[in-house]
Amino acid sequence: xxxxxxxxxxxxxxxxxxxxxxxxxxxxxxxxxxxxxxxxxxxxxxxxxxxxxxxxxxxxxxxxxxxxxxxxxxxxxxxxxxxxxxxxxxxxxxxxxxxxxxxxxxxxxxxxxxxxxxxxxxxxxxxxxxxxxxxxxxxxxxxxxxxxxxxxxxxxxxxxxxxxxxxxxxxxxxxxxxxxxxxxxxxxxxxxxxxxxxxxxxxxxxxxxxxxxxxxxxxxxxxxxxxxxxxxxxxxxxxxxxxxxxxxxxxxxxxxxxxxxxxxxxxxxxxxxxxxxxxxxxxxxxxxxxxxxxxxxx
Numbered sequence: 001x002x003x004x005x006x007x008x009x010x011x012x013x014x015x016x017x018x019x020x021x022x023x024x025x026x027x028x029x030x031x032x033x034x035x036x037x038x039x040x041x042x043x044x045x046x047x048x049x050x051x052x053x054x055x056x057x058x059x060x061x062x063x064x065x066x067x068x069x070x071x072x073x074x075x076x077x078x079x080x081x082x083x084x085x086x087x088x089x090x091x092x093x094x095x096x097x098x099x100x101x102x103x104x105x106x107x108x109x110x111x112x113x114x115x116x117x118x119x120x121x122x123x124x125x126x127x128x129x130x131x132x133x134x135x136x137x138x139x140x141x142x143x144x145x146x147x148x149x150x151x152x153x154x155x156x157x158x159x160x161x162x163x164x165x166x167x168x169x170x171x172x173x174x175x176x177x178x179x180x181x182x183x184x185x186x187x188x189x190x191x192x193x194x195x196x197x198x199x200x201x202x203x204x205x206x207x208x209x210x211x212x213x214x215x216x217x218x219x220x221x222x223x224x225x226x227x228x229x230x231x232x233x234x235x236x237x238x239x240x241x242x243x244x245x246x247x248x249x250x251x252x253x254x255x256x257x258x259x260x261x262x263x264x265x266x267x268x269x270x271x272x273x274x275x276x277x278x279x280x281x282x283x284x285x286x287x288x289x290x291x292x293x294x295x296x297x298x
Contacts (some may be wrong), residue, residue, distance in 0.1 A: 008269035010151045012178070012217075013042025013088075014262040015051075016241040016254045018225035023052045023067060030092075031078055037261045038086035043112070043151045046091040048223040048241075049159050049184040050105070053095070055223070055237075059230045060135040068097035071119055076108050084114025089149045091156055093182035096121070098138075105137045105158055107182055112150040120145055122158040123167060130188065130235055133160070146174040152268050154178045159185060162207050162220065166292065172214035173281070177271045179210060181220040186237035189226070200238055208248040215275035217266050218244040224257050246274035 015033045019026050030051050037045050050056075052075065056064040069075060075094055083090045089112050096106035096119070105122035121140030125133045144167060146155040155176035161167045162181045171179060185203060187196050211218040221241045228234030242253040243264040252264045275281060291297045 009265055009267045010043050011041045012219050012243060012262070012264045012266060013037035013040070013045035014219055014221045014241045014243065014254070014264070015045065015047050016222060016224060016239055016262070017048060017051065017259050019051065019054050019223060019227065021054060021229070026052045027075060027078065031082060033261055034079070034082050034088075034090060035086065037263065038082075038088045040261070040263050042088065042261075042263050044089040044091070044149070044154065044178070044180075046180045046219060046221045047093050047182060048221045049093045049182040050095055051093060051182075051223070054227050054229045055184045055235060056229060057133045057136060058130045058227070058235065060132050061230075064136065065097075065103065068095040068103050070098075071096050071106060071108060072116060076110070076116060079108070080110055080114045080116060083110045083112060087112045087150075089151055089154075091154075091180050091182065093158065095136075102138055103136055104140060105133065106140075107156045107158060107180075109147045109149070109154070109156060111147075117147045117149065118145065120156040120158070122161060124160045124164055126160040144170040144174070146171060146176045152177045154180060156180045156182070159183045162203070162210075165210065165213065168210035168214055172210075172216055176214075176216055177268045178217040178219060178266065179214070181207065181218065183220055183222040183241075184237065185222060186235045189233045189236050192236065196238075200240065204240070204242065204250075208244045208250070211244040211246060212248040212278075213280060215246050215278060215280065216271055217246060217268075219264075220244075222254075224255075224259065246270050247278075 090110040096104040123140040127134040155171035224239040
């Protein structure tokens with residue numbers, strides 16, 4: 001269940017960026033950020049959610065489907081070339097056009113030889129004010145998955161998935177050493193003063209809890225900036241991308257409002273040590289969990 005890499009220490013690269021209205025420009029800048037991260041020693045590099053555009057789910061507009069692309073497609077081709085050139089693993093979040101009328105919020109996983117290992121399609125799709133994702137995305141149909149890469153075994157979940165212990169658990173149970181969460185989350189400006197601290201605190205806490213419960217690393221990559229593609233107050237994305245260690249401790253955290261790349265070394269050997277000393281996986285009562293597949297236990 002381990003990756004193919006001999007050394008147990010690997011540098012993660014988290015790309016926290018501000019999106020513009022131009023998809024081509026966003027792709028160009030993200031590719032440049034990948035190259036920069038690789039040159040700084042990052043071996044597994046992850047983008048924020050839907051990096052190629054503004055967060056377009058703030059309204060329901062059929063014109064936004066034009067932002068989608070096929071997988072494989074132009075973006076995957078570009079990332080595969082960079083992965084092969086710099087011998088790095090890349091996780092990139094894309095708006096996938098699978099077929100006419102069928103679209104997914106998808107992450108691609110590319111190994112260090114440039115091969116496309118596979119995709120993860122977002123399983124949990126939100127429908128909240130300014131987060132109207134059910135209009136755009138079909139729920140994922142591939143389940144929860146992990147991939148053995150040159151630099152470790154990793155799992156990928158996307159944004160709204162991060163609130164669900166079941167998603168993290170089922171991914172970790174497949175041997176993931178690291179859970180990556182490409183993300184686009186922020187404040188409604190009118191609510192920030194009253195709820196902002198608690199909202200961000202809950203977001204960070206639930207993901208740190210996934211690290212604790214599963215004895216693995218968690219890397220969450222968020223965007224920054226105020227985006228108002230339809231006017232109004234928009235969404236103020238709160239950045240603060242972070243990596244949590246196997247006991248849930250914050251190893252590194254980015255700023256609230258600055259573009260930056262976090263380069264964070266993680267010792268994958270600590271996954272085995274943590275899971276041995278805190279044997280939550282051993283002590284699970286799998287005979288008693290059948291009700292988890294029910295909507296509600298009456």
